[in-house]
Amino acid sequence: MQTIHRNPNVMWREEADALARVQEALDRGDEVEETGTSVLFSGGVMLSLNFLGTEIWKLCDGRTMDGIVAELLPQFDVEEAVLREDVQAFLDELAAKGFITYAE
């Protein structure tokens, strides 16, 4: 089974104020897709991730794809197949940039 690992050279942090704003917005049922809640930096490349992206990133700790989806599903109001597709696309993008690696 393929496991997913954060590249240890990536420096990253969550932005507390942005996260608090997103949590308030989520409570109100507002859209939060556009708001960055974390920043990642490696090899001269900077990424900022929204709430879902950040949650996925934090789960790249050696879990499998199934493990990540299972963890996220109860938190987000979304069909499993849709979530799986989103997570896969996002992870592929991170892998292409060298921010995560897949291991067998």
Next chain:
Amino acid sequence: MQNEIVLEAPLTINWAINNSCNFACRHCYSRTDTHEEIPRDVLLACLEKVAKAGVFSVNFGGGEPLLHSGLLEIARHASGLGLRVSMNSNGWLIDRETARALRDAGFTKVGISIDSHISEIHDQFRGVAGSHGRAVAALGHLAEAGITTSISTVICRINHTAIDDLVIFAREQRAGQLNFHNFKCSGLGLSHKDELDLTPGEWQEFYRRALAAKEREKGLDISLDDPIIALLGARDAGSLVKGSVCGKLSLNIKANGDMTPCGFIPIVIGNIVRDDLKQVWRDSPVLEKMRNKKATGKCSGCSKYEDCLGGCSARALALTGDLNSPDPHCWA
């Protein structure tokens, strides 16, 4: 899932832990800066503040950081807090033993200042005979200790046409990176401006050739930290932010703890001993102005403004008194 983000703290801090130096460089920006230093225990506590705010990395400079007797302890403390630690040095004091000690203290990257591939020119410019030879030796010792090296070259009248030679030299020294720093009119740089700075046309020619070298050279990272290269179409997806990074990704701290947007802008916006870093970063009116520049003069009609944002704010401020003025190096 990527977004625009307003950072709540800098990603990196350039920290002049001291301002003593064993050299007498003609372009130095910091000779006139404060020589007052923060006591060691207070400095260590300040590093904790910085790490807690979420800063990723600190790059020690000065002055010559190796003249600070506590450098290794400070670096060890910083890397123990999870900060990525690097520094800029003139290389004079780095022998094999020091290089190993730097590695053991947590340094992952050290930049050595070398202004010419020709030793006589470098030595004369830096004011110390034999400095080129020792800088070159330092690169070797650092690499042997497993520290990533870079060469930092301040582009000015003595070297602006020697790009290809500098590239060959960097390759011979097995440096991972060659940083072409654009000349800043700060400190002695301002006093020696007429003798050292290039004309806008010469900057254009320099950047044209430097970008060609960057394109051509594989395996050597040539870095050009100047927003006005937008004029040559060179700042697009690869750039982290529009305009300059100062006050957007990075901040500068002086030996006495004073914070400035960058090492070349002499406006104090707070002090790391006294103030809350995140609050200064968020609320400083100077940083706000730097993050929301307004096009003036020829920038108003310039199609590159969105990427360039008027170029280097430090240069504009030093020579015109207004950081919104067009960069004096701009050839548009």
